[in-house]
Amino acid sequence: MNALEIKDLSMRAGLFSVGKLSLTIGEGEYFTLMGHTGSGKSLLLKAVCGLARIETGRIRIHGEDVTELEPRFRGVGYVPQDGGLFPHLSVQRNIVFPLIVRGLSFDQAAAETAEVVETLGLTPLLDRAIRGLSGGERQKVALARALACRPRLLILDEPLCSLDEPARYEICTELCRVQKRFNLATLHVCHSRAEAEQVSDGVGVMHGGQLIETGVLKEILEESGHEAVQRLFNINGATL
Numbered sequence: 094m095n096a097l098e099i100k101d102l103s104m105r106a107g108l109f110s111v112g113k114l115s116l117t118i119g120e121g122e123y124f125t126l127m128g129h130t131g132s133g134k135s136l137l138l139k140a141v142c143g144l145a146r147i148e149t150g151r152i153r154i155h156g157e158d159v160t161e162l163e164p165r166f167r168g169v170g171y172v173p174q175d176g177g178l179f180p181h182l183s184v185q186r187n188i189v190f191p192l193i194v195r196g197l198s199f200d201q202a203a204a205e206t207a208e209v210v211e212t213l214g215l216t217p218l219l220d221r222a223i224r225g226l227s228g229g230e231r232q233k234v235a236l237a238r239a240l241a242c243r244p245r246l247l248i249l250d251e252p253l254c255s256l257d258e259p260a261r262y263e264i265c266t267e268l269c270r271v272q273k274r275f276n277l278a279t280l281h282v283c284h285s286r287a288e289a290e291q292v293s294d295g296v297g298v299m300h301g302g303q304l305i306e307t308g309v310l311k312e313i314l315e316e317s318g319h320e321a322v323q324r325l326f327n328i329n330g331a332t333l
């Protein structure tokens with residue numbers, strides 16, 4: 094069974110429109126969504142999370158039609174572009190937050206998230222304030238919070254854009270490890286070819302609200318005839 098199936102999705106935001114767009118992500122697959130700024134990547138992620146209204150189409154997660162479901166019932170772990178952490182709460186309070194909202198006590202939520210905290214090496218940081226954390230540490234906390242509810246699908250919107258190359262490489266390695274550990278299908282928006290090469294099983298390229306390429310990155314780089322793809326990856330001297 095596929096982890097995510099998007100069929101004939103269309104949506105609007107102001108003057109911008111997306112679609113009709115179809116995309117399938119397999120069980121345990123790490124799928125990276127790329128494209129120039131303003132091509133509709135974040136809108137698509139928000140539609141899958143249930144945070145943006147769609148006009149047509151269906152969204153299925155592990156076979157269940159979630160098109161009409163509220164975000165909290167979709168089983169999606171979402172890391173937004175800015176991480177979305179609560180600055181006034183400690184690291185641990187941030188991580189357990191989604192479980193507290195669902196009615197668990199703090200102790201239950203702490204026990205439930207212990208494995209994720211341990212896997213991401215966050216135990217020494219649990220009592221720290223968000224304010225003093227490095228960019229990489231914040232990204233790990235945001236990731237732990239997204240994993241807290243044991244999602245069926247992980248969605249990451251440019252989670253590493255504020256990091257320098259070594260930190261990005263380290264977190265990418267960590268991401269891959271966690272993703273494989275939990276066999277979690279992942280949809281990850283990124284702008285970095287190096288990042289996409291490091292983590293992806295499959296890649297999609299968006300342009301003007303359309304998904305213009307999907308497949309293995311190496312083949313897209315070698316074979317795509319789309320000018321927008323060639324510009325995105327600076328192929329044949331085409332520049333951004």
Ligand SMILES: Nc1ncnc2c1ncn2[C@@H]1O[C@H](COP(=O)(O)OP(=O)(O)OP(=O)(O)O)[C@@H](O)[C@H]1O
Binds near residue numbers: 107108129130131137
């Ligand atoms: N609420 C909104 N109202 C009006 N226009 C919107 C709204 N949300 C998004 N848009 C427009 O839709 C287009 C696509 O936005 P989106 O955030 O999906 O781009 P993106 O591909 O994620 O870009 P980036 O890589 O810069 O994050 C943009 O032109 C944006 O200005």
